[in-house]
Amino acid sequence: MSSRGFLVCADITGYTGYLSHSELEHATGTLADLLRLLLDHVQAPLRLSRVEGDAVISYALGGAGIQGQLVVDQLDDTYVAFRRALQQMVLNTSCRCNACANIGELDLKFVVHYGEFAVQRLGQQDELVGPEVNLLFRLAKNRVRQSLGLPGYVAFTAEALEALSLPGFRETLLAHVEDDPERGPVALRVRDMRPIWESQKDRAPVVIPAGEVVAERSRVVMGPPELVFTLLAEPATRTVFFEADAMDVDRLADGRIGPDAVYVCSHGDTVIRQTVIDWAPPHRCAFTNRIPGGMTMTGTFRLDPVLEGTRVTMTVGIPRGLKGSLIRPVMRRQMAKWFDRAFAALDRLVAERSSAA
Secondary structure (H helix, E strand, O other), rough: OOEEEEEEEEEEEOOOHHHHOOHHHHHHHHHHHHHHHHHOOOOOOOEEEEEEEEEEEEEEEEOOOOHHHHHHHHHHHHHHHHHHHHHHHHOOOOOOOOHHHHHOOOOOEEEEEEEEEEEEOOOOOOEEEOOOHHHHHHHHHHOHHHHHHOOOOEEEHHHHHHHHHHOOOOOEEEEEEEEEOOOOOEEEEEEEEEHHHHOOOOOOOOOOOHHEEEEEEEEEEOOOOHHOOOOOOOHHHHHHOOOEEEEEEEEEOOOOOOOOOEEEEEEOEEEEEEEEEEEEEOOOEEEEEEEEOOOEEEEEEEEEOOOOOEEEEEEEEOOOOOOOOOOOHHHHHHHHHHHHHHHHHHHHHHHHHHOOO
């Protein structure tokens, strides 16, 4: 039975040259560590297919209620983790062999396509079959680095960009064409990953200090993390969750929600602006609320996969600018009631979305 979805090839740039100019024992150990990192970062919405030499093949089925941007966000997260691992390897080694000296020459590239394919379970791996899969493999051997001078990048086919449905995202990418022996010219759009590394390498999770927590609740929701995160992020479902009359999103970055994006929540005549300050789907997000009275309040969501589904932990900090400690018990009671309603709404939304999928 065939499916439609995203096909992703993650490939270590400079692998062949690194092996040929390095001591084999040290080189293979380094590459094994990097491949393990790539395997660890094949997380929802992506699923692992197999390892092919220095490449990791994964896929994400379409039509499962997953935001297109989660695929892009997952690639960003994987690239930053890969570059951080390289950086640590360089800093931690005192060996003077070629294998250790040349670690910094490695990088990571992705090719992303969208189309029809079949999944065959062979042993412990999912084998992907079909003409679109074959095209992905051919596009992985491309001339992007020679033409654009990018060692680390993501190359999207036109079909992948259409499936992502991110307004304005295509215009931020570089144009490139590959000559395919079977399909002729194949138009690609390429994303330089160096700016992603520079902007995210020092980013740390937002955590509300224990002394500033006014309320916290943790519960297991019967759905996978990518679905739960989507429901917490989509304006339409977030409107239900936050009991708003309407909700829009301002300050999108290339069509995506992320740090500095603003949810504009309408509650009657009151408008509350929620600014995203941490964004790591499908694991966590955080935001600040500008509430009446000139105060700001921080909230965080943490999502942890468990056997039954996803453990969702919601934490709310005491509003900045609020004086006096007597108000805290009142806020705790109010937040406890909201937690009950919010989790009930989340359970209902997960059940509805799962049934529709």
